[in-house]
Amino acid sequence: MLLKGKNIVITGAGRGIGKAVAIACAKEGANIGLTSRTVEELNNTKKEIEELGIGVKVIVKTANIIKYEEVAEIFKMFHDELGLLNGIIANAGASGRWASHEFDSEKFSQIINVNILGVFNTFKAAYLYLKKDDKKEKARFLITGSAAYPNAMPQFAAYTASKYGVVGLLKEFVLEYKRENITFNMILPTMVDTKLLRGKKAGDGNKPDNMMHPFELNEYYIFVMSDDANRVNDELISTNDFQVVKNIINETPSEKRKNWEAFSKILEEKAPKVHSNVKKQKKLVEFFLNRTN
Numbered sequence: 001m002l003l004k005g006k007n008i009v010i011t012g013a014g015r016g017i018g019k020a021v022a023i024a025c026a027k028e029g030a031n032i033g034l035t036s037r038t039v040e041e042l043n044n045t046k047k048e049i050e051e052l053g054i055g056v057k058v059i060v061k062t063a064n065i066i067k068y069e070e071v072a073e074i075f076k077m078f079h080d081e082l083g084l085l086n087g088i089i090a091n092a093g094a095s096g097r098w099a100s101h102e103f104d105s106e107k108f109s110q111i112i113n114v115n116i117l118g119v120f121n122t123f124k125a126a127y128l129y130l131k132k133d134d135k136k137e138k139a140r141f142l143i144t145g146s147a148a149y150p151n152a153m154p155q156f157a158a159y160t161a162s163k164y165g166v167v168g169l170l171k172e173f174v175l176e177y178k179r180e181n182i183t184f185n186m187i188l189p190t191m192v193d194t195k196l197l198r199g200k201k202a203g204d205g206n207k208p209d210n211m212m213h214p215f216e217l218n219e220y221y222i223f224v225m226s227d228d229a230n231r232v233n234d235e236l237i238s239t240n241d242f243q244v245v246k247n248i249i250n251e252t253p254s255e256k257r258k259n260w261e262a263f264s265k266i267l268e269e270k271a272p273k274v275h276s277n278v279k280k281q282k283k284l285v286e287f288f289l290n291r292t293n
């Protein structure tokens, strides 16, 4: 188990990516704090974790992520019930699709607020309770960004602007807290079969082939929360790039993918641009190599 005994809080954990990641972290032995606005969904996530019979603690608290007082209150409760927090996954998000000239301004600011102010509130409220006394086991603050950074999507003005904005927020955190034992990273998923993207059709079994299942993202989150990533900081992890890496790992004979040094040459030959993008993230490539070998 890669996360045994760690305390991890996940926002937006009632459905979609947050739910899948919460279950995956619990399977790796973490105690979990779950939050969103919808208690029924959170209780479903909790139930699915409890049915695994692993015996980890699961705490459910509701809050509107854009209201700081509510977020501060639930983090105090997570700390009271779990103890110091090893990792936070700031994942709650909202989206909406309209041409910019028809985009309702209220809706626009709601999306910006959930996706930027929500992440800010999460960090501000969690900071006091992060376990940051050990440089060998740094606290993790991991944000779910989007491939909308840096590839803007037409008709998603608020969403694209928010996902660019939250990269700025990450850079700010990295600078401000560089002397503390906290790492800040971001996963940038492409299209995922969730309510945010497919509404009520999410999970109906008819997703387009180029769309990921939420659970296909689990390994990225587990990696960043794990001890392997203790020195991984200020990284924007593109699932697009790593999908290419994973495909090449799968088609490479095992003797040529024993470690980064061996595999790097193959990757550079087959996908030079991806190689150049991920070589700074070789710890994650190694993580995928180890899980395949």
Ligand SMILES: NC(=O)c1ccc[n+]([C@@H]2O[C@H](COP(=O)([O-])OP(=O)(O)OC[C@H]3O[C@@H](n4cnc5c(N)ncnc54)[C@H](OP(=O)(O)O)[C@@H]3O)[C@@H](O)[C@H]2O)c1
Binding pocket: 011, 012, 013, 014, 015, 016, 017, 018, 035, 036, 037, 038, 041, 063, 064, 065, 066, 091, 092, 093, 094, 114, 144, 145, 146, 147, 188, 189, 190, 191, 192, 193, 194, 195, 196, 197
């Ligand atoms: N799906 C994709 O294609 C895709 C691609 C790239 C990145 N992402 C990112 O992935 C993250 C998770 O999204 P998802 O795709 O899993 O969507 P989802 O299934 O709609 O889940 C979104 C989660 O965020 C919570 N949330 C939304 N507004 C909130 C608020 N004001 N306060 C508290 N919680 C709130 C929702 O719960 P309540 O509504 O009950 O509060 C829900 O649990 C988002 O940051 C999104 O931008 C998604």
